[in-house]
Amino acid sequence: MAGATEVKICGLSTPEAVAAAIEGGADYIGFVFYPRSPRHVTPQQAALLAKAVPASVKIVALTVDATDDLLGEIVEEVHPALLQLHGVETPARVTEIRQRYGVPVMKVLPVAGPADIAAAHAYEDGADRLMFDAKPPKEKKDALPGGNALSFDWQLLAGTEWKKPWLLAGGLRPENVAEAIRISGAPGVDVSSGVEEAPGRKSTALIKAFLKAAKAG
Numbered sequence: 001m002a003g004a005t006e007v008k009i010c011g012l013s014t015p016e017a018v019a020a021a022i023e024g025g026a027d028y029i030g031f032v033f034y035p036r037s038p039r040h041v042t043p044q045q046a047a048l049l050a051k052a053v054p055a056s057v058k059i060v061a062l063t064v065d066a067t068d069d070l071l072g073e074i075v076e077e078v079h080p081a082l083l084q085l086h087g088v089e090t091p092a093r094v095t096e097i098r099q100r101y102g103v104p105v106m107k108v109l110p111v112a113g114p115a116d117i118a119a120a121h122a123y124e125d126g127a128d129r130l131m132f133d134a135k136p137p138k139e140k141k142d143a144l145p146g147g148n149a150l151s152f153d154w155q156l157l158a159g160t161e162w163k164k165p166w167l168l169a170g171g172l173r174p175e176n177v178a179e180a181i182r183i184s185g186a187p188g189v190d191v192s193s194g195v196e197e198a199p200g201r202k203s204t205a206l207i208k209a210f211l212k213a214a215k216a217g
C-alpha cells in the first residue's frame with residue numbers, strides 16, 4: 001500500500017458501523033474480544049458481522065492476554081486476517097501465538113515516552129505488524145488497555161525505522177488524523193473512540209469523515 005495510508009476502524013459491533021467502514025474505504029475492521037470493553041463482541045456475534053465483509057477488507061481480532069482456548073475459538077469462528085495483541089504479551093508469546101494459529105499478529109506497544117519506543121524493537125522479529133498506542137492513564141485504576149481516546153507525542157515516532165509495517169493509534173479523530181500522520185510519518189492509523197457518539201456507540205458519519213481525512217492525509 002505504498003503511498004496510501006492504511007486505516008483500521010476498531011471496535012465495531014453493529015452491521016451499520018461495519019457497512020460504513022467498508023463503504024468509506026477501511027483497510028481493516030477490528031472486533032474487540034474483551035468483556036470489560038463497551039465494544040466487546042462474542043466470537044459468534046463477530047462471525048455474523050464478518051459475513052458482510054469483503055475479502056479486500058481485513059478482519060482484525062483484538063484480544064488482551066487471551067488464553068489459547070479463546071484465541072482458538074476466535075480463529076475458528078471469525079477467520080481473522082490478523083490477531084491484534086493488546087495485552088502484556090511477551091515477544092516469546094507473540095511468536096508462539098503466530099506459530100500456533102498460523103495467523104499474522106500485530107503487537108500493540110503502549111507509549112508514553114522515548115523508552116517505550118525503544119522497547120518496541122524487541123517485537124520487530126516476532127510480529128507481522130506493530131501498533132503504537134497511548135499508554136492507559138495510570139491514575140485510572142480500571143482503565144482499559146486501549147480505546148481510551150488518549151494521544152501521545154506523535155513526534156516520538158517521527159523518523160523512526162521499523163522492520164515491519166506499523167499503525168499509529170490513540171486519540172485520533174477526523175480533525176487531527178491528517179496532522180498525526182504528517183508529524184509521526186505513520187503508514188497506517190487506527191481509531192475507536194474518535195468515531196463514536198458514546199463509548200461503544202459508533203457514528204457512521206464520523207467513521208466516513210475519519211476515513212476521508214486519513215486517506216487524504
Ligand SMILES: O=C(O)c1ccccc1NCC(=O)[C@H](O)[C@H](O)COP(=O)(O)O
Pocket residue numbers: 010011030032034037038039062064086133144145146147148149150169170171172190191192193194
Ligand atoms: O477499544 C477498546 O475497548 C479496547 C479494549 C481493550 C483493549 C484495547 C481496546 N482498543 C484497542 C484499539 O485498537 C483502539 O482502537 C486503540 O486503542 C485507539 O483507541 P482510541 O484512542 O479510542 O481511538
